[in-house]
Amino acid sequence: MPAGPHDLDPAALEDVACRVVREAGRLVVDERPADLRVASKSSDTDPVTVMDQRSQELVLRLLAELRPDDAVLGEEEGGRAGTSGITWVVDPIDGTVNYLYDVPAYAVSLAAVLGDPTTPGAWESVAGAVLSPVADELFHAHRGGGAWLTTASGSRRLQVTDVSDLAVTLVGTGFGYDAQVRAGQGAAVAELLPRVRDIRRQGSAALDLCSLAAGRLDAYYETGLNAWDRAAGELVAREAGALVGGPDDATATGELTWGAAPGIAAAFAAMVRDLTARHVTARH
Ligand code: LIP
Numbered sequence: 001m002p003a004g005p006h007d008l009d010p011a012a013l014e015d016v017a018c019r020v021v022r023e024a025g026r027l028v029v030d031e032r033p034a035d036l037r038v039a040s041k042s043s044d045t046d047p048v049t050v051m052d053q054r055s056q057e058l059v060l061r062l063l064a065e066l067r068p069d070d071a072v073l074g075e076e077e078g079g080r081a082g083t084s085g086i087t088w089v090v091d092p093i094d095g096t097v098n099y100l101y102d103v104p105a106y107a108v109s110l111a112a113v114l115g116d117p118t119t120p121g122a123w124e125s126v127a128g129a130v131l132s133p134v135a136d137e138l139f140h141a142h143r144g145g146g147a148w149l150t151t152a153s154g155s156r157r158l159q160v161t162d163v164s165d166l167a168v169t170l171v172g173t174g175f176g177y178d179a180q181v182r183a184g185q186g187a188a189v190a191e192l193l194p195r196v197r198d199i200r201r202q203g204s205a206a207l208d209l210c211s212l213a214a215g216r217l218d219a220y221y222e223t224g225l226n227a228w229d230r231a232a233g234e235l236v237a238r239e240a241g242a243l244v245g246g247p248d249d250a251t252a253t254g255e256l257t258w259g260a261a262p263g264i265a266a267a268f269a270a271m272v273r274d275l276t277a278r279h280v281t282a283r284h
Helices: 010-030 050-066 096-100 179-195 205-213 227-239 262-279
Strands: 071-074 086-094 107-115 123-132 137-142 147-151 154-157 170-173 198-200 219-222 243-245 257-260
Touching: 010 050, 010 086, 010 107, 010 123, 010 137, 050 071, 050 086, 050 096, 050 107, 071 227, 086 096, 086 123, 086 205, 086 227, 107 205, 107 227, 123 205, 123 227, 137 205, 137 227, 147 227, 170 179, 170 205, 179 198, 179 262, 205 219, 205 227, 205 257, 219 262, 227 243, 227 257, 243 262, 257 262
Parallel strands: 071 086, 170 198, 170 219
Antiparallel strands: 086 107, 107 123, 123 137, 137 147, 147 154, 219 257, 243 257
16 A cells, blocks of 8 residues: 555544535535536536536635645646645546536545555545535545445445346446547447446446445446546445456556446456457557
């Protein structure tokens, strides 16, 4: 595991993550303007709104107060360096297209990681929180502390399903913003669909990974994710008993992130590694 501060307190970092995502979640819901001032990023189908930027600015401001020596890496411009060895990785609105269309399936995702989150395989999440602000569902975890879902009616510990047959596995996935990449992803999911129960595409990797943790999905995979899409959700899923990995081993990467209940993890990983290698990665 990457080195971190000698006084690392993952439970305290989890509390910070929960507090910060609640503030940012309140902002994106309560202060949603009529004009979202939408701009395009990597393609015309990859939007960023003024609220993505305002949410990240709020997260940066709160972390400057609560954790002034830590670094921050965000999806939007404007992160900062740190001296503590901890980096906060934030997706200020994960599921921006859903937010744009006012589809209530988006999240604020924040994780404290050790190591370098810009280098695949060189970082590890030690605490994190994912807030679905419209559903008022807060998924949170720290390493070794289990995965939890907190709502207005209290907190409950999360556990993945005990599914053992790929043919009755409910699979979450998502697709990229580039049309050529989506063509390959579509070919992969077309091969996968008859081999599983069904798929769900909810539009937020963070919520997909938390759905896996909560037993609302049996498995999830996606290609092309960034660290901020998955840093918190991956930890929540692992702490709920999911196995999580990537193209080669137990390290999820931007090339491939998969997560699954243990009963089907080996078969699921082999299937999505093969499908994405043949239909997605090979096309680049
Ligand atoms: C989203 C991911 C989702 C993916 C979308 C998009 P964003 O992140 O969370 O899994 O399928 O295409 O990348 O851009 O909304 O932060």
